[in-house]
Every structure is written in C-alpha cells, then in structure tokens.
Amino acid sequence: xxxxxxxxxxxxxxxELRASVRELLAHRxxxxxxxxxxSHHAPAEVTDRALWQELAELDVLGLFxxxxxxxxxxxxxxxxxxxxxxxxxxxPVPFLGSAVLATxxxxxxxxxxxxxxxxxxxxxAGQRCxxxxxxxxxxxxxxxxxxxxxxxxxxxxxxxxxVDALSxxxxxxxxxxxxxxxxxxxxxxxxxxxxVVSLDQTRPLAEVTLTGAEATRVAVGQQAxxxxxxxxxxxxxxxxxxxxxxxxxxxxxxVAYLKERVQFARPIGSFQALKHRVADxxxxxxxxxxxxxxxxxxxxxxxxxxxxxAALAQAFVSEVAVKVTEEAVQLHxxxxxxxxxxxxxxxxxxxxxxxxxxxxxxxxxxxxxxxGLPPAP
Amino acid sequence: xxxxxxxxxxxxxxxARVAAFVAEHDPATTDQTEFLAAxxxxxxxxxxFPKGAGGLGAPRALQNVVDAEFERFxxxxxxxxxxxxxxxxxxxxxxxxxxxxxxxxxLKPIYTGxxxxxxxxxxxxxxxxxxxxxxxxxxxxxDWVIDGHKVWTSLAHRAQWAILLARTDPDVPKHRGLTYFLxxxxxxxxxxxxxxxxxGEAEFNEVYLDEVRIPDSLRLGxxxxxxxxxxxxxxxxxxxxxGRPEPREGGLIGIVSDLWRxxxxxxxxxxxxxxxxxxxxxEAARLTKERLRQQLAAGQPGPEGxxxxxxxxxxxxxxSGLELELRGVEGLTYDDWTFRRPEKPDLLGRGxxxxxLRAKGNSIEGGTSEILRTIIAERVxxxxxxxxxxxxxxxxxxxx
Ligand SMILES: Cc1cc2nc3c(=O)[nH]c(=O)nc-3n(C[C@H](O)[C@H](O)[C@H](O)COP(=O)(O)OP(=O)(O)OC[C@H]3O[C@@H](n4cnc5c(N)ncnc54)[C@H](O)[C@@H]3O)c2cc1C
Numbered sequence: 001x002x003x004x005x006x007x008x009x010x011x012x013x014x015x016e017l018r019a020s021v022r023e024l025l026a027h028r029x030x031x032x033x034x035x036x037x038x039s040h041h042a043p044a045e046v047t048d049r050a051l052w053q054e055l056a057e058l059d060v061l062g063l064f065x066x067x068x069x070x071x072x073x074x075x076x077x078x079x080x081x082x083x084x085x086x087x088x089x090x091x092p093v094p095f096l097g098s099a100v101l102a103t104x105x106x107x108x109x110x111x112x113x114x115x116x117x118x119x120x121x122x123x124x125a126g127q128r129c130x131x132x133x134x135x136x137x138x139x140x141x142x143x144x145x146x147x148x149x150x151x152x153x154x155x156x157x158x159x160x161x162x163v164d165a166l167s168x169x170x171x172x173x174x175x176x177x178x179x180x181x182x183x184x185x186x187x188x189x190x191x192x193x194x195x196v197v198s199l200d201q202t203r204p205l206a207e208v209t210l211t212g213a214e215a216t217r218v219a220v221g222q223q224a225x226x227x228x229x230x231x232x233x234x235x236x237x238x239x240x241x242x243x244x245x246x247x248x249x250x251x252x253x254x255v256a257y258l259k260e261r262v263q264f265a266r267p268i269g270s271f272q273a274l275k276h277r278v279a280d281x282x283x284x285x286x287x288x289x290x291x292x293x294x295x296x297x298x299x300x301x302x303x304x305x306x307x308x309x310a311a312l313a314q315a316f317v318s319e320v321a322v323k324v325t326e327e328a329v330q331l332h333x334x335x336x337x338x339x340x341x342x343x344x345x346x347x348x349x350x351x352x353x354x355x356x357x358x359x360x361x362x363x364x365x366x367x368x369x370x371x372g373l374p375p376a377p
Numbered sequence: 378x379x380x381x382x383x384x385x386x387x388x389x390x391x392x393a394r395v396a397a398f399v400a401e402h403d404p405a406t407t408d409q410t411e412f413l414a415a416x417x418x419x420x421x422x423x424x425x426f427p428k429g430a431g432g433l434g435a436p437r438a439l440q441n442v443v444d445a446e447f448e449r450f451x452x453x454x455x456x457x458x459x460x461x462x463x464x465x466x467x468x469x470x471x472x473x474x475x476x477x478x479x480x481x482x483x484l485k486p487i488y489t490g491x492x493x494x495x496x497x498x499x500x501x502x503x504x505x506x507x508x509x510x511x512x513x514x515x516x517x518x519x520d521w522v523i524d525g526h527k528v529w530t531s532l533a534h535r536a537q538w539a540i541l542l543a544r545t546d547p548d549v550p551k552h553r554g555l556t557y558f559l560x561x562x563x564x565x566x567x568x569x570x571x572x573x574x575x576x577g578e579a580e581f582n583e584v585y586l587d588e589v590r591i592p593d594s595l596r597l598g599x600x601x602x603x604x605x606x607x608x609x610x611x612x613x614x615x616x617x618x619x620g621r622p623e624p625r626e627g628g629l630i631g632i633v634s635d636l637w638r639x640x641x642x643x644x645x646x647x648x649x650x651x652x653x654x655x656x657x658x659x660e661a662a663r664l665t666k667e668r669l670r671q672q673l674a675a676g677q678p679g680p681e682g683x684x685x686x687x688x689x690x691x692x693x694x695x696x697s698g699l700e701l702e703l704r705g706v707e708g709l710t711y712d713d714w715t716f717r718r719p720e721k722p723d724l725l726g727r728g729x730x731x732x733x734l735r736a737k738g739n740s741i742e743g744g745t746s747e748i749l750r751t752i753i754a755e756r757v758x759x760x761x762x763x764x765x766x767x768x769x770x771x772x773x774x775x776x777x
Contacts, residue, residue, distance in 0.1 A: 008668035009675060174722040204664050270761040275754035282753055283684040288659040288666040314658045371626075373637055373652060377645035 001062055006297035006305075008290055013074075014081040020058055021082050025089040028054060031342035034090055038201035046204055047167040052093045053126045061099045062124025064234075064300070065107055067204040067282070070121025076234065080241040080296035087245030090345045092202040096356075097131030097164025098240065102172045104234035105132055105183065109219050109229040115185065116218055119170060128172040132231050133208050135161040139358025140232035140310060141366050144225050148210060150177030153217065155184060155210040163356070173215060174228045183224040186215035200352035202345060233310045236357045237295040240313035243321040243353050244285075244292045246279050250328035250346045251281055257332055274331060281324050288320045308370045315363035318354035325350040385435045388442045391424060395446040404452035408755045413454065413489040421447075422488045422494065426472045430480045431488055438676040456490070459532060459721035463487040463494035467559075468539050469613045474557075474598040474606050483538070483559065495536035497527045497560060497584055498607070502777060504529075505748050507542070507611075508551045508604055509767075512586060514543035514558065521545075521558065521596070523566075523589040531742075533582040536562050536717050540610060541591075542603050547773040554772050555603030558593040566590070576734045577714040580722055611744065622667050629696040629732065631661035632725070636703060643703050652703075655696050662688045665667045687749050691738035693724070697733040704729060 010018070027313045028051050037046050055061060063079040065071020072078075079099075086095050106120050122128040134145045148157030155175050165171065171191055192209040219227055255278055258269030268274055291313050298309035325347040329336040336343050354360065368375065386394070396724040402415050416422055417431045420598055424434025424440050447453075457464065468487045471479055503509040512525025533539070539560040546554035553586040562569070568587035571579035626634055637644065637652060665681060665688070672679050701708035712728030724735055740746040754760045767775055 008664065008671050009677070046483050188528050191461075255760070258760060266764065269754075269760050272751065272763060275760050276747065276750040278758060278760070279750035279753040282758060283687055286679075286681045286684045287665045287688065290664040291661050293668060294664050312657060312660055315653075316661045364650075364657060367656065368649070368653055371634070371656070373634060373649070373656065374641075374644075376646045377641075 004211050005334045006294055006301065006303065008293040008297065010293075011077070012079060014078055016080055017058075017060065018081045018085055018135075021055070021060060021085040022088070024054060024058060025085060025091060029089045029091050031090070031345065034092060034202060034345060036341075037092055037344055039339075043195040043198065043201070043204040043206075044166045046092050046201060047094055047164070048092050049129075049167065051091065052129070055093065056126025057125070058274075058357065061095075061126055062103065062120070065103060065120055065124050068112075069107065069117050071107075071124045076237065076302035077293075077296045077300045079238055080292065080299075082293075083238045083241035084245035084248070087242035087247075087349070088249045090202050090246065090249075090349050092204075094131065094164035094167045096203070096235065096242070097162075097168065098129040100238045101132035101134075101163070101231050101235050102130035102168075102170075105172050105227045105231035106218075108230035109183070110324050111218070113218065115216065119185070126346075128169040129164065129167050130172055131162060131164040131168045132228070133159050133165070133171050133173040134228070134232075135159060136163045136205065136356045137161065137358065138232060139314075139366070140229060140236050140361075141357070143306065144176070144181045144228060145174045146176055148173055148175035149174040150182055150184065150215075150217070151212070152177075153184075153215055154212040155186065155215050156212055157210055159208045161196065161205050162208045163203060163205055165191075165208050166195055166204045171208065175208070175215075176226065177217075177220075180221050181224045181228075182217045182221075183219040183227055184215035184217050186210075186213055190214065198352070200348040202349060203352060230279040232357060233306060234299060236310040236314045236363075237292075237299045239353060239357055240288075240295060240310075240317040241292050243317045243350060244288050246346050246349050246353070247285060247288065247317075247321040247324040250343060250350075251278070251285055251323045253343065254278065254281075254328045254331050261333075268331075277327060277331070281327055284320045284323065288317045291316050308367065311363040311370065314358055315360045315367060318360045318363075321350040322354050384577055386424075386439075387434055387435075388439055391421075391433075391435065391443050392446050394419070395421060395450070399447075399450045399452070409454060410489045410491065412452065414485065415629065416447075417485050422484075423468065423472070426484070430472055430659065431484050432472075436676055438673050441670065441674045454490075456721075457652045458723070459493060459535060460487070460490050462532065462536075462540075463490075463492065463538075464498050466496060466610045466613050467494045467538070470540065470557075470606060470610045471559075471597065473609050476538075476594075478594065479559070479597065492538055493532065493536045495530050495533040495539045495562070496610075497530055497533075497539045497541040497586075498610075499529050500526060501528055505745055507607070507771070509777075510542050510544060512541075512543045514545050514556055514591075516545075516593075517590075519593050520590045521556075521593060523558070523560070523586045523594060524592060524639065525586045526588065527584040528572065529742075530569075530583045530584045531722070533562065533584050534571065534579075535720065538562060539584075540597075541586075542607055544772065545603075548771050549601075550769055551767065551772040551775065552604045553601055555607070556600050557597045557603040557606040559597055560586075560589065560591055560593050564589050564591070564696065571716075571718055573716055574734075575737070576731055577711075578717045578719055580719055622670065623663055625663065627663065628658055628659065629693055629700070629724070629736075632732075633696055633700045633703065640703075643705060648699065648703055651699055655692065655699060658688075658694055659696065662692055679752075681696055683749060683753050683757065686743065687746055687753075690736075690746055693732075693736040693739050697729065697736045700729045701733050703765045704754055712751075714730075 062071030063074040067073035190213040194207040196205040198205045295309040295313035420433040422431035424435040425437035514521045541558040541560040545556040566587040568585040711730040
C-alpha cells in the first residue's frame, strides 16, 4: 500500500470501541480518582489493576495481537483509538509497558512457541502484566539496548527508567549474550525493582536490577533485534495517539473554561488575545490527529513507510501535546497552578511522554536519515 | 423512467457516467474547451450543482470521485490557475443564488475557462471589515449606477466579469445595506490600473467604477442581501481542497529539501535544525489536507478546512525565508524586477526571492490570518464575540 492511500479516518468499529472505553473511564477513572491515587498512593500502588481488568473485559488490551496468539485480531488502528481515550483520562494503567511495548515485542516474534503464546493470551486478558526492560527514553532506530548481559540463561545489569515494571508479572528483557542479542523472559520477582519518584505519577517507573537472574531466551540474533525495534516503533505510534488524547482533554477543558470564566465583566474567551491562542492550538490538534491516524494506519498495514510515519508522529505530536497542556495551564490562571485542578496531571503526562521513546529532536534526526537530509558536517 | 434516474446519483453511477462520457469524447484528441463544454452539458462539471447547471444534484463529496475518475482516464485540465475566482468563488455563488437565466448565461463559460472573473470586494476603507464597503449602487430605472473605488483586485486586467459588492442603502447598519452584482468589466466607466506589488509585478489592480451601469438582471440575490450572498463566496474562497492526494514534498518544502540534497556546501547546523522542523510541519499540514480530502470524499466534511489556509500561509513564509538564508550569496539576488502583469499567480515558477516576497501575501489575501483565527475561535470553538461598536449604527454614521 502506498503511503498516500493510508486511510486517515476513524472506522465505525473504532468509534464504537472509543465510545465504550470512554464510558468505562468516565465511570471508573474520572480525574478526581486519578488525583486521589497520585495524592495518597505510593508509586507501586498508583496503577489501577482493577481498572485494567475491566478494560480487559472490553477486549481492548490485545487489539493488534493475532487471534492465533490469543488477541482480538484487530489492528493498531483500533489500538490507537483506545490509546487516545486512555490519554484523555490520564488513566493509571500499564498500557504502554504491557499492552504496547511487551506485547509489541512478543507479537513481532511471530512465534507459535507455547510460552510466548500463553503469555500473550494472559496479557490480552489482563491476567498478567509485563513490560519491556529498556530505559523509557529509548527511541526506535537507536540500536539494540546494551544495559543487560546474558551469561547463558542468567541476566545481569541495571536498567533505569523502566515503565510499568512495578505492576509487571513478567519482564521482557533485551540482553547481549555470547551469541549476540537475545530476548529473554523472566518472572518480575526475580529482579530487584526500585521505584522511582516520577514526574508523571500516573506512569510509575522503576530501576530494574538483575544479578544473575534465571531467564528463558525466546529469540536470538536478528529476530531479537527486530522484535525490540518493532516494539519501539509500535510504542512510538501508540504513544503519539495517547499524547493526542492527553492534549485534546486539555484543549476541550480550556475552551470550556474560557467560555465560563468572567473577568472585566465578560467571559475571558471573548478577548481576542486568548481566542487567537486557542485557534492556533486547534489548528495544531487537527494536524496532530492527521499525523496520528497516518502513523496508526502505517503500523496496521505494516507499511514500508512505518519508520518515517512513527518518527513524524513523535516529532510532531510530542511538541503539540506539550504546547497544548502548557497553554492550558496558563489560560486557567491561578487555579491551573493548583494541585486540586487536574490540568497538572496532563502537563506532567505530556512532558514526560515527550521524553519517552525519543525526544522530538531524536525523531527529527531520524527523519533526516530516512528522507535523505543529512546534517551539516 | 426508472426511479434511480430521479434520485441523485451515487458514486458507482457517476463512475459509469464518466466512463460513458469518455467513450464519446476521447480526452486525448478532444480540444480542452470543447471537452469541458461537453462535460458541463453532461452534468459532470460540478456534480453537486443542479441539473442543467453543470451538475446532477449529487452530494458535494462525490465531485472528488468524478475528478479522480476523469484523471484516471487521462484528463487533467491545464492552465486553470488564472480561473480560481470564477471557478472557486463566482460559480458556487451563482449556483446558490442565481436566477435560471444567470446560471445559463454564466456557469458554462466559467467552467470552460472562456470567461475570466475577478473579485471586486476590497476597498481602501474596507478590507478585513468587508461589510464596510462604500462603493455606491443607486437604482435608475431598470439599471443600477455604480460609483466607487476597489483595490487589490487580482487579475482584473484579464477578467471579462467581476463579482461586485456595493452599498445600496447607507442608512441602515452596514451588514444590511449591501447588494451583490455581476459586473461586466468591459462596460463603460470601468477603469483598471495595475497596482505594483512588492514583488515588482502587478497581479492585482485598482479598479475605478465611474457611473457604471449594471442592469438589474445582473443583481445576484435580493436588494440588501449582499452580505449573505458574499458569505457563500468567502466560504468557498477559504476551502479549496483538490481531488487528489498531494505527494510528499510536493510544495515549497520539496524545493528546499532538494536544494539541501544537491548543495552540501550550503549546509549549516542551525539551518538543518530549521529545515527539519519545517519538513515535519509541512508533512503534518499535508496529511491534514489529505485527511480533510478523505473526510469530504466520505461525506463527512469537517471544520478543519479553515485550518489549512492558516497553516499553509505560515509554512510558505517560513520555508521561503529559510530558502534565502540557505542560498547565501544567491539569496541576495532577485530574478526580475520588471513591472509585469502576470497571467496567473505562480509561486513555484519564479526565483527564491520572489517566493519569499509573494508568500507574504498568503496571510493577507482571502482573509488575514488574524481574521481567520477569530473565525475559528468564534465559529468552530464557539467562543463569545467581542463587544462591538458597529453593529447597530447606520453605515453612514460609522467612525472612519
Ligand atoms: C495578493 C493579494 C491579492 C488580493 N486579491 C484580492 C482580490 O482579488 N479581490 C479583493 O476584493 N481583495 C483582494 N485582496 C485584498 C485582501 O482581501 C485584503 O487585503 C485583506 O482582506 C485585508 O484587508 P486590508 O488590506 O484592508 O487590511 P486591514 O483590514 O486594514 O488589516 C490590517 C491589519 O489589521 C489586522 N486586523 C484587521 N481587523 C482586525 C480584527 N478585527 N482583529 C484583529 N486583527 C485585525 C489584519 O489582520 C492586518 O494584520 C488581495 C490582497 C492581497 C495581498
């Protein structure tokens, strides 16, 4: 399929999925409850496993997992619509670690191996959670991670900034061994997980330390390299969808506030200085939506264009989400600076996400590479 | 008669009609004007226009299907750039408000390109505030007598016809005293003078209207309803989405990217950073336009159309600015300052200095970027209007 033929609209099925996820989140994950969790829970307890289970019951955790591997047999397009909703709610669930990065790596193995299939089935069903053990800032195209060494089946190394490790039952670990790159599975309790106080409290991070931990190798050589790259590309695309949702919430909430807040005896939204700022944000969001749809379609179609589409999505949408949430804070005035107003949850999510899976700058450099615009000497 | 010939045609039927049409008129051997005239008669010009007016009463979205289908058969009309005002603005307005006689008289030659149109809207005292126009139209028997001064009239030097907004009642608030006319540019009393632009050439003109007589049969819409009619024109001006996807690097960004590739000697780090930022922004804007195109084709038009003009204006300006910086010493030169009157706007065909200067007009023509932002905020996002001083005052009493 050529890049220009990629469908940039939402299908009816996607719209239905989105509506059911939105409804669930409205009941189970209003911002008040997210704020409550981050205010009163330690990092390891912020993640809402019960909500995760309810999402599993909607059948939205294994959307791009083939049916033969226990998934829903849909595509990344549907997963992308779900990611938008999760971003919209800043839902504290292990979507990125478990349903995207770990699942992405395992699906890419394309294996019929029983252990992998059983794990994918459990991940899609929300029975178990997993994550990919790489530092969250790792960008696609940056080479095989080298923090962990494999000595036979024993893994040793320390990996900082691993997302959703605290709620994981299984760790998917890229490691370098005597035979080169390999992908390993091990129970999370075989590793030392040190919780990190994260900027985005809704997305807990941990440092993962492995000291000769016993693991099972599920891929070696190029297959392992490809699986990690596929996971990161999947992550870049679906994270962009989530960033879009985050930005949209901040935007909608801000526009509503501009209509309602009165100063100088008129709604502040009647001031042109503010109108023009939100008009610019609206334009950026319309563009971000097109870019995200394009990337999701490229991922779903396994297009040759995927690396470029994913880099574009991260280069563009990361900056849009940060800009929109920053403006949301400013346009809310003092209330926007308080802990009790939820906009900070969105700012923190957007800013953290912009550093995750590669900064916009990294992705621009990748684009330069892919389209042949080499840097100055 | 089968019922389906009464119901508006769907995409499949339109494809069949195009195939049948092309079987009769070979695009390879038929002269373009003749081909377009036959296409108009077959209702395949603007399929969403009524039957007998170049269309078939089909949903607007299906125009894309027809254009794509003709393209598939190898028919892509050429030399249409100078016709944008006729095709994009006059035609939809005449289709919406014209009498049967007006449609019969004007739509076909607009479509074939035999008659060129211009837009006599802006005046020295009425640009963004278009509803303030002061050109007077006074009734005299079956005619109207027009006196006034229009400016920035693109391609008036080529046009046979104009859409004209004039004041018929100065004693009521400004939006209510306007009437819309179709003006013969060859009529006595019409004087067109070139207005030289910063680019050196004159795409646009000043037009003096001195006791120009327009028969009442060339009034479009009711007396005093000019503002409503003009809204249709302006909406169409701002939404121009082509029938086919634009290729990646299709516009100015392609020119600059190719320059970067072919001239390693020009590369610097800072410019690389800026080039990549603009590449990303241009690609996002292109995909947005493509998404809008797909929305239209699927019959789900979105308000995103107003975003595209805003973003393309800014991109054209930034990219053309970067191109000059990149070219270094060549960026100090200019291709041609001759005072010419071009046949059509041409951003890509001229030198980089021209591109830089011409792009400055992109955020002014067809509604300034500031006005577009206000429109997005108020009409799309529903933010409250600013308090206004001019709404209920008679036009003649407005401060100026
Ligand atoms: C290349 C080119 C081709 C053109 N072709 C045609 C044509 O064929 N026919 C035709 O009729 N006209 C044409 N125009 C005219 C064009 O539509 C007007 O120039 C435009 O609408 C702006 O009006 P103005 O020049 O009077 O500027 P003004 O309205 O005086 O604006 C001056 C500045 O003030 C800002 N401003 C004005 N009002 C507001 C407000 N309410 N809020 C915030 N900012 C505001 C504007 O954005 C601008 O920055 C053309 C212009 C150009 C540059």
